[in-house]
Amino acid sequence: MSNGPKNTQLKVSGLSIGYARRPVIKDLTLAPFKPGTLTALVGPNAAGKSTLLRGLAGLQRASGEIHLGDTNLLRLSLPEYSRHVGYMPQSLPQRVALTVYEAMLSALRTSQGLTSSTEARQIAMTTLERLGIADLAMRGLDELSGGQRQLASLAQAIARKPAVLLLDEPTSALDLAHQHRVMSAVQELGVERGTITIVVLHDIALACRWCERILVLSPRGLAADAAPSKAITPETLASVYGIEARVERCSRGFVQVMVDGIVCDRDF
Amino acid sequence: MGTWFTIEDGEGRFFRWELCRRQPGGRSNWHIDALKLDDQFHVSHKRAPGPYAAKGGATALKADNRETRVADRSAEFPHLAEYDRLVRRRMAIMAVLATAAVLAFLADVATGPSSLSAIEAVRGIFFPSELSGPKQIIVWDVRLPQAVIALLVGAALSLAGAEMQTILNNPLASPFTLGVSSAASLGAALAIVLGLGWPGMDITYLISANAFIFAFGSVLLLQALARLRGTGPETLVLFGIAMVFTFNALVAVIQFIASQEALQQLVFWSMGSLSRATWDKIGILALILVLIGPFSLRASWPMTALRLGEDRARSFGINVPRLRFMALLRVAIFAGVAVAFVGTIGFIGLVGPHIARLLVGEDHRFFLPTSMLSGALVMSLSSVVAKSIVPGAILPVGIVTALIGVPFFVALIFFRRERT
Numbered sequence: 001m002s003n004g005p006k007n008t009q010l011k012v013s014g015l016s017i018g019y020a021r022r023p024v025i026k027d028l029t030l031a032p033f034k035p036g037t038l039t040a041l042v043g044p045n046a047a048g049k050s051t052l053l054r055g056l057a058g059l060q061r062a063s064g065e066i067h068l069g070d071t072n073l074l075r076l077s078l079p080e081y082s083r084h085v086g087y088m089p090q091s092l093p094q095r096v097a098l099t100v101y102e103a104m105l106s107a108l109r110t111s112q113g114l115t116s117s118t119e120a121r122q123i124a125m126t127t128l129e130r131l132g133i134a135d136l137a138m139r140g141l142d143e144l145s146g147g148q149r150q151l152a153s154l155a156q157a158i159a160r161k162p163a164v165l166l167l168d169e170p171t172s173a174l175d176l177a178h179q180h181r182v183m184s185a186v187q188e189l190g191v192e193r194g195t196i197t198i199v200v201l202h203d204i205a206l207a208c209r210w211c212e213r214i215l216v217l218s219p220r221g222l223a224a225d226a227a228p229s230k231a232i233t234p235e236t237l238a239s240v241y242g243i244e245a246r247v248e249r250c251s252r253g254f255v256q257v258m259v260d261g262i263v264c265d266r267d268f
Numbered sequence: 269m270g271t272w273f274t275i276e277d278g279e280g281r282f283f284r285w286e287l288c289r290r291q292p293g294g295r296s297n298w299h300i301d302a303l304k305l306d307d308q309f310h311v312s313h314k315r316a317p318g319p320y321a322a323k324g325g326a327t328a329l330k331a332d333n334r335e336t337r338v339a340d341r342s343a344e345f346p347h348l349a350e351y352d353r354l355v356r357r358r359m360a361i362m363a364v365l366a367t368a369a370v371l372a373f374l375a376d377v378a379t380g381p382s383s384l385s386a387i388e389a390v391r392g393i394f395f396p397s398e399l400s401g402p403k404q405i406i407v408w409d410v411r412l413p414q415a416v417i418a419l420l421v422g423a424a425l426s427l428a429g430a431e432m433q434t435i436l437n438n439p440l441a442s443p444f445t446l447g448v449s450s451a452a453s454l455g456a457a458l459a460i461v462l463g464l465g466w467p468g469m470d471i472t473y474l475i476s477a478n479a480f481i482f483a484f485g486s487v488l489l490l491q492a493l494a495r496l497r498g499t500g501p502e503t504l505v506l507f508g509i510a511m512v513f514t515f516n517a518l519v520a521v522i523q524f525i526a527s528q529e530a531l532q533q534l535v536f537w538s539m540g541s542l543s544r545a546t547w548d549k550i551g552i553l554a555l556i557l558v559l560i561g562p563f564s565l566r567a568s569w570p571m572t573a574l575r576l577g578e579d580r581a582r583s584f585g586i587n588v589p590r591l592r593f594m595a596l597l598r599v600a601i602f603a604g605v606a607v608a609f610v611g612t613i614g615f616i617g618l619v620g621p622h623i624a625r626l627l628v629g630e631d632h633r634f635f636l637p638t639s640m641l642s643g644a645l646v647m648s649l650s651s652v653v654a655k656s657i658v659p660g661a662i663l664p665v666g667i668v669t670a671l672i673g674v675p676f677f678v679a680l681i682f683f684r685r686e687r688t
Contacts, residue, residue: 089583
């Protein structure tokens with residue numbers, strides 16, 4: 001819900017996240033994120049992907065600087081922070097007796113400055129409509145299929161039009177078609193609204209297909225930060241995941257990874 | 269946040285427009301941010317007259333179009349009309365519950381071991397002067413206070429339970445989960461057996477005051493402990509269980525050393541009974557509900573958001589630890605006062621919120637008031653049953669709520685199974 005111009009960049013410098021003695025992310029500096037771009041955050045389990053994302057979302061103790069335009073987000077209070085940054089957690093709630101629409105209302109009404117109920121009604125419905133799930137508005141969250149649930153969750157994260165959108169494994173537990181449907185929706189929205197989107201993904205093919213920039217995070221730190229063809233190389237995959245793989249471009253120019261084996265001489 | 273407009277296309281149709289700054293590289297004029305509307309949009313888009321002229325794919329719109337008519341757009345979304353119907357249905361459910369509670373209240377006043385007829389008793393509420401002296405005392409000093417406090421205690425415990433279930437993210441939580449009632453029992457035990465309490469206090473209030481202070485203090489202690497380890501629901505529940513066992517053990521120690529007479533009094537106290545109702549207590553409990561209840565309702569939206577998960581709620585800008593602490597304080601006051609006045613009454617705080625959840629869902633704007641109403645209703649019915657189960661005697665209502673509560677609870681569990 002930032003009111004600033006849409007060409008503000010997100011700059012991360014000297015970012016450490018976690019406890020003072022045992023930071024999970026240590027002194028991380030990244031090239032600026034441009035509006036309307038979609039970046040994937042990939043890496044092995046326990047590399048700190050979710051921690052980094054939570055840190056960027058203001059949910060985890062962090063030091064350093066996260067600048068959105070001229071604003072240092074880390075100086076903001078949580079309510080202010082949440083106006084600029086939308087976050088979609090990995091785990092979705094279970095056994096909640098709320099409808100999709102009510103969840104949207106709660107996303108909109110809890111924020112400060114957006115108290116008018118008429119406005120919240122409209123934004124809730126147009127956001128759902130935008131993701132093609134307006135017809136699910138009055139369905140209970142518990143009644144939805146996995147894919148619908150992810151879209152409903154995405155709708156809650158984008159309802160307030162954040163300048164920065166952080167998604168933690170939005171496609172896990174989704175079938176092939178729904179994975180791409182969700183990614184396509186995310187990409188379209190990003191371009192349309194000039195949102196800076198960062199997505200944690202496990203599927204490298206999916207990341208290469210939809211994202212223009214890939215951050216590869218390993219437990220030892222940032223292993224690569226570049227366009228898919230530069231970030232995803234046999235060397236990176238070997239050093240980060242400990243796998244032997246070929247990386248080739250398909251006839252349409254997308255990066256494809258073929259795994260041939262597991263490198264055993266590494267301590268993983 | 270873009271600016272929203274509704275534009276009439278001259279044929280009585282309304283369309284939503286969203287304005288935002290041009291993408292980087294553009295000039296400062298407004299443009300219409302992609303709006304994927306239905307086919308109608310494209311028709312009117314081409315016809316759009318006046319200041320907003322179509323240019324290629326985008327439409328230029330000057331900022332002075334702010335006067336463009338803004339209308340209620342609910343007609344555009346059939347879902348919103350459906351939602352309005354849902355809201356009306358929930359209101360109706362709440363009205364039905366309230367009516368049922370009033371009827372249960374009248375039945376409560378009408379039943380009792382004395383020879384007063386039901387009609388006489390109910391008439392006595394509205395026309396006290398028609399009753400003879402002793403009958404007037406029965407209605408106004410015995411039955412009415414008990415019936416009123418049944419409603420208030422039911423509402424307070426059920427509201428406390430609803431808040432507890434939400435902040436602990438646990439459908440099995442109740443106001444007593446974290447040791448509020450054990451602490452109250454300890455306070456009461458100290459007052460009854462050892463005569464410990466605040467000096468200079470009237471003996472009739474000593475037990476209640478002690479019970480409340482201990483109940484409230486237990487929550488502060490819990491919060492202090494949780495502060496050291498983070499206030500997640502698991503931490504709270506673990507510390508709470510530790511406190512339940514500690515307080516119960518201390519109560520057992522006091523019972524062990526208590527005299528026969530004091531022990532009997534203590535056991536009766538902890539059973540929970542409405543016979544301790546007085547108009548003073550009713551006044552205090554009502555005042556607390558009126559003064560603190562609104563704070564519960566004010567927290568409706570953050571509480572609803574918390575149902576979507578703690579991280580999600582925080583990403584909406586909600587200070588979850590604070591929300592939890594404030595809710596815990598309210599629970600301590602509601603449950604502490606209720607326990608202090610009528611003893612431990614189980615199951616209302618567990619079952620009331622469950623009934624409400626089944627009836628209206630978990631939008632806390634409806635969930636919290638419905639919990640209060642259903643708690644008041646069940647409590648009132650329990651009071652009627654307590655008076656009618658054994659002819660000529662009144663069972664402590666705390667026993668009855670558990671006996672009614674268990675089958676009801678089992679039925680609810682079966683119902684849930686079917687749904688999932």
